[in-house]
Amino acid sequence: MTALILRQANRRRILASLAAAAVVPFGLAPALAETAAVTLFNVVGPRDTIVVGLTAAEVAGLGAGNPVEALAKTIAARGQMTVWQYGVRRGDGGALVIAPTAKVALMAAGIVRIEPYRAAHPVVAPQG
Numbered sequence: 001m002t003a004l005i006l007r008q009a010n011r012r013r014i015l016a017s018l019a020a021a022a023v024v025p026f027g028l029a030p031a032l033a034e035t036a037a038v039t040l041f042n043v044v045g046p047r048d049t050i051v052v053g054l055t056a057a058e059v060a061g062l063g064a065g066n067p068v069e070a071l072a073k074t075i076a077a078r079g080q081m082t083v084w085q086y087g088v089r090r091g092d093g094g095a096l097v098i099a100p101t102a103k104v105a106l107m108a109a110g111i112v113r114i115e116p117y118r119a120a121h122p123v124v125a126p127q128g
Contacts, residue, residue, distance in 0.1 A: 037125045039067050040086060040098070040117035045110050051117050052083040053100065055125060072114050080107045084126050091124065099124040 038053045054062075054071070062070035075081045084100040091097035098119050 038086075038123045040119055040123065041068065041071060042115040042117040043106060043111060044113040044115065046112060050104065051086045051098070052104065052106070053086045053123065053126075054083060058083075068114055068116055072111075075106055075108050075111065075114075078108075080105050082106075086123070088121060091122070096121045097124050098122070100126040 037056055039056070039059050040051055040053045043050050043052055054067075059067050059070070062074050064070075071081075082103055082105050085102050085104045086098050087101040088096055089099050089101075091099065098121050
């Protein structure tokens, strides 16, 4: 019984992977290209958690190495840093996207942890 359930779960996972691979060349490539332009981070404070994003140029300006570590070192050295906060909203055509909502200042004293954030939806880069 358990082996049958596992085989069905594996079959669903394989079919979902194949379907996702088939969709990418037919219309989602621009959305994936936008995602690569912005790196998202989960910033955990004592009371709340927010998702922030940095463009590829901003990440490169932080220095070499792991982007999470570079961001943490930069905030610690400067004491604070202004970044875009991201949230889920409806994009053009009604599809869900993760887009910038507001500029926020991250204070070194108020950050408990910084983690990489994996987006479930296409990410929109900030304008300008």
